[in-house]
Amino acid sequence: MTPLMPEGYLETRRRQIIEAAVSCFSRRGFHQTTMQEICKTAGLSPGAVYNYFRSKEDIISACAEISEKRNENIFVNATAEAGDSISAFDSLIGTFFSLAKQEGIYEAVRFDLEMWAEATRNERIDEILQANKDAIMNHLINEVEKGQDEGLFNNALDSTAIAQVLFSMVLGLEVQIASNPNMDVDAYADVCQSIVWGTLSGGEGSSE
Amino acid sequence: MTPLMPEGYLETRRRQIIEAAVSCFSRRGFHQTTMQEICKTAGLSPGAVYNYFRSKEDIISACAEISEKRNENIFVNATAEAGDSISAFDSLIGTFFSLAKQEGIYEAVRFDLEMWAEATRNERIDEILQANKDAIMNHLINEVEKGQDEGLFNNALDSTAIAQVLFSMVLGLEVQIASNPNMDVDAYADVCQSIVWGTLSGGEGSSE
Amino acid sequence: MTPLMPEGYLETRRRQIIEAAVSCFSRRGFHQTTMQEICKTAGLSPGAVYNYFRSKEDIISACAEISEKRNENIFVNATAEAGDSISAFDSLIGTFFSLAKQEGIYEAVRFDLEMWAEATRNERIDEILQANKDAIMNHLINEVEKGQDEGLFNNALDSTAIAQVLFSMVLGLEVQIASNPNMDVDAYADVCQSIVWGTLSGGEGSSE
Amino acid sequence: MTPLMPEGYLETRRRQIIEAAVSCFSRRGFHQTTMQEICKTAGLSPGAVYNYFRSKEDIISACAEISEKRNENIFVNATAEAGDSISAFDSLIGTFFSLAKQEGIYEAVRFDLEMWAEATRNERIDEILQANKDAIMNHLINEVEKGQDEGLFNNALDSTAIAQVLFSMVLGLEVQIASNPNMDVDAYADVCQSIVWGTLSGGEGSSE
DNA sequence: AATGAATGAGCATTCATTCAT
DNA sequence: GATGAATGAATGCTCATTCAT
Numbered sequence: 001m002t003p004l005m006p007e008g009y010l011e012t013r014r015r016q017i018i019e020a021a022v023s024c025f026s027r028r029g030f031h032q033t034t035m036q037e038i039c040k041t042a043g044l045s046p047g048a049v050y051n052y053f054r055s056k057e058d059i060i061s062a063c064a065e066i067s068e069k070r071n072e073n074i075f076v077n078a079t080a081e082a083g084d085s086i087s088a089f090d091s092l093i094g095t096f097f098s099l100a101k102q103e104g105i106y107e108a109v110r111f112d113l114e115m116w117a118e119a120t121r122n123e124r125i126d127e128i129l130q131a132n133k134d135a136i137m138n139h140l141i142n143e144v145e146k147g148q149d150e151g152l153f154n155n156a157l158d159s160t161a162i163a164q165v166l167f168s169m170v171l172g173l174e175v176q177i178a179s180n181p182n183m184d185v186d187a188y189a190d191v192c193q194s195i196v197w198g199t200l201s202g203g204e205g206s207s208e
Numbered sequence: 209m210t211p212l213m214p215e216g217y218l219e220t221r222r223r224q225i226i227e228a229a230v231s232c233f234s235r236r237g238f239h240q241t242t243m244q245e246i247c248k249t250a251g252l253s254p255g256a257v258y259n260y261f262r263s264k265e266d267i268i269s270a271c272a273e274i275s276e277k278r279n280e281n282i283f284v285n286a287t288a289e290a291g292d293s294i295s296a297f298d299s300l301i302g303t304f305f306s307l308a309k310q311e312g313i314y315e316a317v318r319f320d321l322e323m324w325a326e327a328t329r330n331e332r333i334d335e336i337l338q339a340n341k342d343a344i345m346n347h348l349i350n351e352v353e354k355g356q357d358e359g360l361f362n363n364a365l366d367s368t369a370i371a372q373v374l375f376s377m378v379l380g381l382e383v384q385i386a387s388n389p390n391m392d393v394d395a396y397a398d399v400c401q402s403i404v405w406g407t408l409s410g411g412e413g414s415s416e
Numbered sequence: 417m418t419p420l421m422p423e424g425y426l427e428t429r430r431r432q433i434i435e436a437a438v439s440c441f442s443r444r445g446f447h448q449t450t451m452q453e454i455c456k457t458a459g460l461s462p463g464a465v466y467n468y469f470r471s472k473e474d475i476i477s478a479c480a481e482i483s484e485k486r487n488e489n490i491f492v493n494a495t496a497e498a499g500d501s502i503s504a505f506d507s508l509i510g511t512f513f514s515l516a517k518q519e520g521i522y523e524a525v526r527f528d529l530e531m532w533a534e535a536t537r538n539e540r541i542d543e544i545l546q547a548n549k550d551a552i553m554n555h556l557i558n559e560v561e562k563g564q565d566e567g568l569f570n571n572a573l574d575s576t577a578i579a580q581v582l583f584s585m586v587l588g589l590e591v592q593i594a595s596n597p598n599m600d601v602d603a604y605a606d607v608c609q610s611i612v613w614g615t616l617s618g619g620e621g622s623s624e
Numbered sequence: 625m626t627p628l629m630p631e632g633y634l635e636t637r638r639r640q641i642i643e644a645a646v647s648c649f650s651r652r653g654f655h656q657t658t659m660q661e662i663c664k665t666a667g668l669s670p671g672a673v674y675n676y677f678r679s680k681e682d683i684i685s686a687c688a689e690i691s692e693k694r695n696e697n698i699f700v701n702a703t704a705e706a707g708d709s710i711s712a713f714d715s716l717i718g719t720f721f722s723l724a725k726q727e728g729i730y731e732a733v734r735f736d737l738e739m740w741a742e743a744t745r746n747e748r749i750d751e752i753l754q755a756n757k758d759a760i761m762n763h764l765i766n767e768v769e770k771g772q773d774e775g776l777f778n779n780a781l782d783s784t785a786i787a788q789v790l791f792s793m794v795l796g797l798e799v800q801i802a803s804n805p806n807m808d809v810d811a812y813a814d815v816c817q818s819i820v821w822g823t824l825s826g827g828e829g830s831s832e
Numbered sequence: 833a834a835t836g837a838a839t840g841a842g843c844a845t846t847c848a849t850t851c852a853t
Numbered sequence: 854g855a856t857g858a859a860t861g862a863a864t865g866c867t868c869a870t871t872c873a874t
Contacts, residue, residue: 013858028329031239035844045860046845056844113325120318120386121236129387151410157402161395164384165403171383172376178328179337187369194365195373201406202359243869253835254870264869444745447655451848461856462849472848526744533737536802537652545803567826573818577811580800581819587799588792594744595753603785610781611789614825618775637837659865669839670866680865 014052014062017042022063026110030060030118061124064115067108068132074099075136085147089196092143096170097189106181109174137163152196169195222260225250226274229267234318238268238326269332272323275316276340282307283344293355297404300351304378305397314389317382345371360404377403430468433458434482437475442526446476446534477540480531483524484548490515491552501563505612508559512586513605522597525590553579568612585611638676641666642690645683650734654684654742685748688739691732692756698723699760709771713820716767720794721813730805733798761787776820793819 020042024033035056039046053059078095079088099105119126140163147153153162169192176183194200228250232241243264247254261267286303287296307313327334348371355361361370377400384391402408436458440449451472455462469475494511495504515521535542556579563569569578585608592599610616644666648657659680663670677683702719703712723729743750764787771777777786793816800807818824 009858029239029325031237032329034842047847047861048859050845051858110325110328113321113328116383116386117237117318117321117325120321121240126387133387148410153410154402154408155410157399157408158392158395161392161399162408164391164396165377165380165399168380168384169373169376171380172373172378175324175379175383176372176376178324179334179341183372184366184369187366188372191365191369191373194362195403195408198406198409200362200365200370200403200408202356202361202363242867255836255872256834258870259833445655445741447653448745450846463851463857464855466849467854526741529737529741529744532799532802533653533734533741536734536737537656542803549803564826569826570818570824571826573815573824574808574811577808577815578824580807580812581793581796581815584793584796584800585789586796588789588795591740591795591799592788592792594740595750595757599788600782600785603782604788607781607785607789610778611819611824614822616778616781616786616819616824617822618772618777618779633837658863660863671840671868672838674866675837 010052013044013048017044017049017052017059018062018066021059022067022111023107025060025063025114026107029114057124060118060122061128063111064118064125064128067111067115068128071112072132072135075139079139079143085143085150085152086196088143089147089152090193093189093193093196097185097192100173100177100185105177109177112174113178137167140166152198166196218260221252222270225252225257225260225267226270230271230275230319231315233268233271233322234315237322265332268326268330269336271319272326272333272336275319275323276336279320280340280343283347287347287351293351293358293360294404296351297355297360298401301397301401301404305393305400308381308385308393313385317386320382321386345375348374374404426468429460430478433460433465433468433475434478438479438483438527439523441476441479441530442523445530473540476534476538477544479527480534480541480544483527483531484544487528488548488551491555495555495559501559501566501568502612504559505563505568506609509605509609509612513601513608516589516593516601521593525594528590529594553583556582582612634676637668637672638686641668641673641676641683642686646687646691646735647731649684649687649738650731653738681748684742684746685752687735688742688749688752691735691739692752695736696756696759699763703763703767709767709774709776710820712767713771713776714817717813717817717820721809721816724797724801724809729801733802736798737802761791764790776822790820 017038021033021038024037024041027033028037035046035049038059039049042049049059053062074095075092078092115125115129119129137160141159144153144159144162144166148155148159153159173185173188177185191200225246229241229246232245232249235241236245243254243257246267247257250257257267261270282303283300286300323333323337327337345368349367352361352367352370352374356363356365356367361367381393381396385393399408433454437449437454440453440457443449444453451462451465454475455465458465465475469478490511491508494508531541531545535545553576557575560569560575560578560582564571564573564575569575589601589604593601607616641662645657645662648661648665651657652661659670659673662683663673666673673683677686698719699716702716739749739753743753761784765783768777768783768786768790772779772783777783797809797812801809815824
C-alpha cells in the first residue's frame, strides 16, 4: 500500500540537487545559473526539484550551509588533537594547505567567492557566513591566545587582529587560487609557516 | 544646429554612467542590477546610456577597468618614493590601511568581491583583474626581493610566495571588511607591520 | 486477495471526493483550486483520487451535478403537496427562504456563482445548469399559470416572464448573500410574499 | 528632445489593454485567461502591457473598476431627472431594460458573473463591487422611501428589503441572460413594471 | 544626442496528470 | 486500490536592447 521509498531516499535526492546546484553556481554564479540548468545537471525535472526546495533562494541557502559546514569542519578538526600551540598551527597549516591542493578545490573556491559577494546583499547568506566565520575566528583567537601564553606570538598585539591576519592568509589564498588555479600552494604554505615560526625575517637565514 | 559640446563632454557622461553603475553594482551585484536602475541612478534614459555604451557587458568592463586602475595606482604610488625596503613596506602599509578606513571603502570592497566572483566566468573581467594583479605582484615581488637583499626577509623563501602572502593580507582584509565594516583596521595593520618587522614572534619586543 | 469492499464503497469514496472538491471550489473557485488541495481536503493521495475521476474537469462536472440536483429537489419538493396556487407559492417561499438561513448556505451560494460563471464557457456545466433551470422554470411556469387561472396573477402578463421574475428573486438573493452573508433574509422574504399576494403596493394593507 | 507622445497617449493605451482584457475575461474567465491572450488581443507585447499594469491582478481590478463605474452610472443617471416616484421607476426600468437589449450586453453580463464569483475570494474586487452596490442600493432605497411616502409602496415593508428585491430583478436577469442570451427582455420588463405599478395581481386583469 | 514606449526571448515557478512501487 | 515522487508544458512576469519621434 505504502510504496516504500528506500531508506534516506529523500535526503539523497536533496543532496543530489545541492551538489548539482553547487556545481552550476560555481561555474556560472548564482544569478546566471537558471533552474533549468540545475534540473538538467541533477537529472530531474523542475517539478521534482521543487518537491525538495521551495525556491531557488532556498537552494542557494542550502548550498551555502553545506559549503560553510564543510569549511568549518576543516578548521575545527585540524586543531582538535594538537598539543602545544606551535603544533596546533602546524597541523592547521598542514591540513588546510593539503586541502588547497585537492581536486575540486577550484570549484569550492569559486563557490566561496560567489558567497562572499552574495552575502553583502542577501541576509540569509550573510547569517550563514557570519556564523561560520565566528566559529572559525573563535577557534583561531583561542589558539592565538594560547600561542601568546606560550611565547609563540607577541603579547603586545591584539589576539583578534592576529587571528584576522592569519585568517586573511586563507581567504587571500582563495582569491588568488581563483585567478590562478596553478599557483604554488606549497611555497605559499612555507611562508605562512615561517610567519608563525618567526622565521620570515632575514637574519637567521634558515637555509632549507 | 548641433551645439558645441563642452570639451570632454562625452568622457564626462561616460564617467557619470560608470559611477552610477559602480554604485548599483556594489549594492546589488552585476546580475541583479538592471539597466533601468543604472539609468535612473545616472539620471539618464536607456537610449542615452546606450549612446555611450554598447551593452551592459561593456559597462561592467568599464567599471572594472576604472576600479582596477584605481587599486593599482594606490599600490604603485605608495612605494614610489620610498628609499630602503623597510620604509617602502611601512609606506605601503600606511597608505593602504589609511585607505581602508576612508568613507566609501565599503562600496569599493563590495565591488571588488563582485569582480573576483565575476572574473572566474567572464574573460574580459578576468583579463582586467589579471593585468592589475600582475602589476601589483610584480611591484611586490620586486620590493620583497629588495627586502631579501637587505636582510628584511628570509632568503630561503620564495619571493613570489612571500609577495602572495603579503597580498593576501590585503585581499583577506577586504573579505573581512565586507562582512564586518566596523572591524579594527588599525590593530590589523599593526599585526601586518609586525610581520614585516619580524616582531610577530613572542619573546622579545612587546614594546608597541 | 482483493478484500470485499463494503457495499457502496466506491460511491462513498466518490462522495467524499466531491464534498472535498465542493468545499475547495467554494472557497477558491474552480481554477484556483489545485488537485493537491482537493486531495488533501479529501484525505487521499492524487493517485487515489484519479482512480475515481478521470480528470479535474470530471470532478467539476460531478460537483455541479450534485449541487444542481440538490437545488432542483428543493424547488420540486417545496411545491409538491400544495393545493391552491397561493399556498403553493407560500410553501415555496417558506421552504426556500428558510434554506437561505441555514448554515452552509454561504458555501452553496458561492458554489452557485462559480457555476454560473463557468457555465458561460464550459458546455458540460452549461448543460447541467440548463437542465436544472428548465426543470425549475417549467415548475414555476406551471404554478404561475395555475395562479393566473385562479386570479392570483394578471392574465395579461406572459407567464414565462412572471416565472423569470420570480426566479430572479431567488437568483438575485444569492448574489446579494454572496456579498453580504448577514443580510436580512426574512425582510426580503416578506417583500417577495407581498409581491405574490399583491400587497406590495401602497394604499391599503399596511397590516403585516 | 522630448519625443512628444500625442496627448492622452498613455491613457488610450491603458484603455486599449483594459478593453482587450475585459473581452478575454468575459470569454474565458479571469483565471483561464493568460497574459499572452490579453497581449495578443490588445496587439501589444507582454513588456508593453507591463508598462501600464504591474500585474494581472491589477488588470483585473482595473477592469472591475471600469465595469462597475459604468453600471453605477446607468443607475444614477436613469433616475436623475425624474419627478415623482412612479416616473422615477419607469425611467429606471426603461433605461435599464433597453440597455439589456443592446449589443455587447452578453459580454458585460458574463463579466459581471465573473466578478461576483471572484469577489467572494478577492478583497480588492469585493471592495469595488461593494462600493458600487452600496451606491446603487442607497439610490434605490431613497427612491423606494419616496415611493412609500407617495403611496406607491406598502409602508409596512422594510424599504431596504424592497430595494433588495427590486435589485434582484436586475441581478437575476443578468444570470438568466447569461444562460439564455435570447430571452424576451421586454416581457420581463413588463412584469417588473407591473410589480411597481401594483398590477401584477390578478383581479383587475388589465387586458392588454 | 535624448527620450521612453515597445519588444520578445527568457526566467522561476506551478500543477494536472502519470506510474513504479 | 493506494501512494506520492516525478513529469514537463505552460504561466506570469522581467529586462537588455531598439527605434520612432
